[in-house]
Amino acid sequence: MKYSLLNLFLAFCLLINSVICLPAVAQDETDLQLQKGEPHIIIANNRWIPEFKAGSDATLNIPIDNTGTAPAYNVNVSLPVSEPDKFPFKTEKMTLNHYSTSIWPGSSVASFNLKIPPNVKPGTYPINVNVSYTTPSGGGGQVSGIIYTKITNSYRQPILQCTGVKFTGEKLPAGKTTIINLQMQNDGDLALQQIELRLGGFSANGISLDKWPETQNIRKMAAGETRLIAYKILVDQEVKTGTYTLDLTMKYQDEYNQEYTRDSKVYIPVAGKDNQDDLTPRIILENYDYGAATVAPGMTFPLNLVFVNTSETTAVRNIKISFNSDGQIFSPVGNSNSLYIPNMPAQGRIQKTLKFKPKAGAESQTYNINADIDYQDSKGTKLTEKEIISIPVSQEVRFVLSAVEVPPEAVLDSPQSISVSYHNSGKAMVRNLNLRVEGDFEIKDGLQYLGNLESGKNDYCDVTIIPHKTGKLTGKVFIDYEDDNGSQYQQTRDFSLQVVKAPEPIEPDSQTPADAPKQTWKKWLVIGGAFILLSITAAIIYRKRRHALEELEFEDE
Numbered sequence: 001m002k003y004s005l006l007n008l009f010l011a012f013c014l015l016i017n018s019v020i021c022l023p024a025v026a027q028d029e030t031d032l033q034l035q036k037g038e039p040h041i042i043i044a045n046n047r048w049i050p051e052f053k054a055g056s057d058a059t060l061n062i063p064i065d066n067t068g069t070a071p072a073y074n075v076n077v078s079l080p081v082s083e084p085d086k087f088p089f090k091t092e093k094m095t096l097n098h099y100s101t102s103i104w105p106g107s108s109v110a111s112f113n114l115k116i117p118p119n120v121k122p123g124t125y126p127i128n129v130n131v132s133y134t135t136p137s138g139g140g141g142q143v144s145g146i147i148y149t150k151i152t153n154s155y156r157q158p159i160l161q162c163t164g165v166k167f168t169g170e171k172l173p174a175g176k177t178t179i180i181n182l183q184m185q186n187d188g189d190l191a192l193q194q195i196e197l198r199l200g201g202f203s204a205n206g207i208s209l210d211k212w213p214e215t216q217n218i219r220k221m222a223a224g225e226t227r228l229i230a231y232k233i234l235v236d237q238e239v240k241t242g243t244y245t246l247d248l249t250m251k252y253q254d255e256y257n258q259e260y261t262r263d264s265k266v267y268i269p270v271a272g273k274d275n276q277d278d279l280t281p282r283i284i285l286e287n288y289d290y291g292a293a294t295v296a297p298g299m300t301f302p303l304n305l306v307f308v309n310t311s312e313t314t315a316v317r318n319i320k321i322s323f324n325s326d327g328q329i330f331s332p333v334g335n336s337n338s339l340y341i342p343n344m345p346a347q348g349r350i351q352k353t354l355k356f357k358p359k360a361g362a363e364s365q366t367y368n369i370n371a372d373i374d375y376q377d378s379k380g381t382k383l384t385e386k387e388i389i390s391i392p393v394s395q396e397v398r399f400v401l402s403a404v405e406v407p408p409e410a411v412l413d414s415p416q417s418i419s420v421s422y423h424n425s426g427k428a429m430v431r432n433l434n435l436r437v438e439g440d441f442e443i444k445d446g447l448q449y450l451g452n453l454e455s456g457k458n459d460y461c462d463v464t465i466i467p468h469k470t471g472k473l474t475g476k477v478f479i480d481y482e483d484d485n486g487s488q489y490q491q492t493r494d495f496s497l498q499v500v501k502a503p504e505p506i507e508p509d510s511q512t513p514a515d516a517p518k519q520t521w522k523k524w525l526v527i528g529g530a531f532i533l534l535s536i537t538a539a540i541i542y543r544k545r546r547h548a549l550e551e552l553e554f555e556d557e
Contacts, residue, residue: 037068037069037070038068038069038070038135038136038137038139039066039068039069039070039071039072039103039105039133039135039136039141040066040067040068041064041065041066041068041072041075041103041131041133041141041143042064042065042067042143042145043062043063043064043065043129043131043143043144043145043147044063044064044065044107049124049148049149049150050149050150051149051150051151051152052088052116052149052150052151052152053116053151053152053153053154053451054116054117054118054119054120054122054151054152054153054154054155055116055117055118055153055155055451056115056116056451057113057114057115057116058089058113058114058115058116059111059112059113059114060089060111060112060114060127060149061109061110061111062077062079062098062109062110062111062112062129062147063107063108063109063147064077064103064107064108064109064110064131065106065107065108066103066104066105066106066107066108067105068105069105070105070135070136071102071103071104071105071136072102072103072133072134072135072141073101073102073133073134073135073136074099074101074102074133074134075099075100075101075102075103075110075131075132075133076097076098076099076100076131076132076133077097077098077099077100077110077129077130077131078095078096078097078098078129078130078131078132079095079096079097079112079127079128079129079130080095080128080130081095081096082128086125087125087127088116088120088125088149088151089114089115089116090114090115090116090117090256091114096112096114098110098111098112103133116151117256118153118155118189118190118256119155119157119158119190119254119256119258120151120153121151121153122151122152122153123150123151124148124149124150124151125148125149125150125151126146126147126148127146127147127148127149128144128145128146129144129145129146129147130142130143130144131143131144152454154429154451154452154453154454155188155189155190155452156187156188156189157188157189157190158186158188158190158192158252158254158258158260159186159187159188159262160184160185160186160187160192160195160221160250160252160260160262161184161185161187161262161264162182162183162184162185162248162264162266163183163184163185163226164182164183165180165181165182165183165266165267165268166180166181166183166228167179167180167181170269170271170282171241171269171270171271172207172233172235172268172269172270172271173235173270173271174235174236174237174238174239174240174270174271174272175235175236175237176234176235177210177232177233177234177235178232178233178235179230179231179232179233180230180231180233180268181228181229181230181231182197182199182228182229182230182231182248182266183226183227183228184197184218184221184226184227184228184229185224185225185226185227186221186222186223186224186225186226187224188223188224188254189223190223190254190255190256191220191221191222191223191254191255192218192220192221192252192253192254192255193219193220193221193252193253193254193255194217194219194251194252194253195217195218195219195220195221195250195251195252196215196216196217196250196251196252197215197216197217197218197229197248197249197250198214198215198248198249198250198251199214199231199246199247199248199266200214200246200247200248200249201245201246201247202214202246204236205236205238206235206236206239206244207233207234207235207236207239207244207246207268207270208233208234208236209231209232209233209234210232210233210234211232212231212232216229216231233268235270238272239270239272240270240272241270241271241272241280242269242270242272243267243268243269243270243386244267244268244269244270245265245266245267245268246265246266246267246268247263247264247265247266248263248264248265248266249261249262249263250262250263250264280311280314280377280383281309281310281311281314281315281316281346281377281383282309282310282311282383282385283307283308283309283310283316283319283344283373283375283385284307284308284310284385284387285305285306285307285371285387285389286306286307286308286349287305287306288303288304288305288306288389289303289304290302290303290304290391291304293392293485294392294393294394294485295358295391295392295393295394296358296393296394296395296396297358297359297360297361297362297393297395297427298357298358298359298360299357299358300333300355300356300357301355301356301357302353302354302355303353303354303355303356303369303389303391304351304352304353305351305352305353305354305371305389306349306350306351307319307321307341307344307349307350307351307352307373308347308348308349309344309345309346309347309348309349310347311346311347312346312347313346314346314377314378315343315344315345315346315348315377315378316343316344316375316376316377316378316383317342317343317344317375317376317378318342318343318374318375318376319340319341319342319343319344319373319374319375320338320339320340320341320373320374320375321338321339321340321341321371321372321373321374322337322338322371322372322374323337323338323354323369323370323371323372324337324369324370324372325367325368325369325370326367326368326370327367328359329358329359329362329367329393330356330357330358330367330369330391331356331357331358331359332354332355332356333355333356333357334355335354335355339352339354356369358391358393361427362393362395363393363395363427363428364393364394364395364428364429364483364484364485365392365393365484366390366391366392366393367390367391367392367393368388368389368390368391369388369389369391370386370387370388370389371386371387371388371389372384372386373385373386373387392485394428394483394484394485395426395427395428395484396426396427396428397426397428397430397481397483397489398424398425398426398428399422399423399424399425399426399430399453399479399481399489399491400422400423400424400425400491401420401421401422401477401479401491401492401493402421402422402423402458403420403421403493404418404419404420404421404477404493404495405418405419405420405421406418406495406496406497407497408498409498409499409500410465410467410497410498410499410500411499411500411501411502412467412468412469412470412499412500412501412502413466413467413468413502414466414467414502415444415464415465415466416464416465416466416467416497417462417463417464417465418437418462418463418465418475418495418497419460419461419462420435420437420460420461420462420463420477420479420493421458421459421460422453422458422459422460422479423453423457423458423459424453424454424455424456424457424458425456426455427455428455428483428484429452429453429454429455429484430452430453430481430482430483431452431481431482431483431484432449432451432452432480432481432482433449433450433451433452433453433479433480433481434447434448434449434450434479434480434481435447435448435449435450435461435463435477435478435479436477436478436479436480437463437465437475437476437477437478438475438476438478439465439473439474439475439476439497440467440469440473440474440475441465441466441467441468441473441475441497442465442466442467442468443463443464443465443466444463444464444465444466445462445463445464446463448461448463450479453481465497467497467499469499470499470500470501471498471499472496472497472498472499473496473497473498473499474494474495474496474497475494475495475496475497476492476493476494476495477492477493477494477495478490478491478492479491479492
């Protein structure tokens with residue numbers, strides 16, 4: 001019975017010792033497994049879609065997460081360009097690469113410094129991403145994914161157009177050759193190159209080229225540049241008086257080699273053999289004005305017109321002048337879109353004033369009002385003329401420097417970030433935004449070009465400042481900008497910053513970490529258990545030896 005109780009007690013002590021020691025062994029095995037773990041790389045596409053502006057330099061950050069238990073080595077992040085037309089960044093390579101020696105568990109980014117051409121169409125673009133790497137065990141891994149970027153574009157895209165036809169005289173005479181000049185204008189913000197012009201629509205018995213090529217080339221045209229392109233036109237002697245139409249096809253590239261094609265019409269006025277300038281009267285628009293340099297959308301303005309009968313001998317009658325505008329931008333106010341003049345003597349002049357109002361939402365640009373003139377000469381012959389009235393419309397610029405956000409407190413000699421917010425509350429584009437920051441502190445990125453801001457858009461920029469003295473410091477933000485007409489404006493906003501010294505560092509506690517007592521009592525408990533076990537073993541040996549001696553003495557007696 002005594003031996004059974006003793007054995008039970010020994011088993012209990014061994015159980016206690018196992019419970020205490022096994023967790024430490026298990027922890028060692030877990031640590032070994034973590035050290036022998038593997039990386040798990042994913043392309044984190046659950047972030048916000050980055051937005052970039054066309055014509056700017058951009059840093060594209062590819063988010064990479066390592067959700068494994070070991071680092072990935074020799075990491076290569078690549079952006080394959082399988083379809084260059086759908087890749088919004090400028091590149092001359094089929095693949096862009098970013099190399100990292102390692103990516104440890106956690107989140108990181110692979111950054112690509114890229115340039116966005118000004119001719120990129122606005123929209124959201126998918127970007128393919130490939131990641132390859134090696135593992136600590138010597139193996140390899142690869143993962144692919146797609147991220148998205150948004151591109152905005154405030155540049156006027158390349159538009160080559162014929163804005164007029166210039167030649168000597170008022171009409172091309174029948175039976176003669178006349179040199180005409182097509183007035184070509186690059187009405188965009190990008191330079192053009194490899195320009196090819198082809199003038200067609202000729203006929204052997206009408207208007208034709210007199211030993212002159214149909215196709216002409218222009219090597220380059222700067223943004224906003226105007227060129228005169230000459231053609232030698234022969235009008236057949238049997239051609240009657242009137243306006244004839246030719247076809248103009250334009251092919252060109254922008255400075256980033258993007259190709260464009262446009263078709264247009266060229267109108268050629270001809271004085272046929274039936275025309276006698278001394279007998280056929282003409283009505284022309286001698287002068288017009290609209291009371292200001294530009295007109296405002298949604299506001300009524302007066303259009304003053306002066307018409308002249310150019311004939312020295314012939315009067316005209318039953319004159320009807322009809323007005324219409326491109327896209328019906330202008331609407332008549334208090335009068336119709338036409339006027340009637342009973343008659344006009346030779347060399348006569350008539351002044352008329354009409355009121356028009358442009359659409360409230362009209363964009364800032366120059367629009368045309370076409371004046372179609374129908375009249376009769378003294379013999380009742382019906383005649384027509386056409387005049388074009390160009391009127392610039394300019395939206396009011398409504399730019400707002402919203403706020404300058406600063407931290408509640410700034411630490412002495414430490415970089416601090418301030419955020420400048422602004423928005424365009426008008427309907428016109430705000431152009432050439434420039435930021436300048438001044439103050440009683442060191443300023444990083446204090447001069448920035450912010451580009452253009454579209455109607456209804458808002459944006460912000462960050463500026464880093466480093467204060468070198470304590471107390472209340474003041475600063476000022478300046479933003480300069482222009483409207484569509486090149487007029488310059490400026491807005492400012494003051495701000496202040498409370499600067500304090502950095503807090504004194506706290507000395508580290510010299511006591512044993514919190515988990516040390518736990519490890520200590522476990523250690524002593526193991527030692528105590530071993531001591532008890534040894535004591536019990538010694539007692540058992542002693543009792544056995546004593547019992548043996550007692551039996552020996554009993555036999556001797």
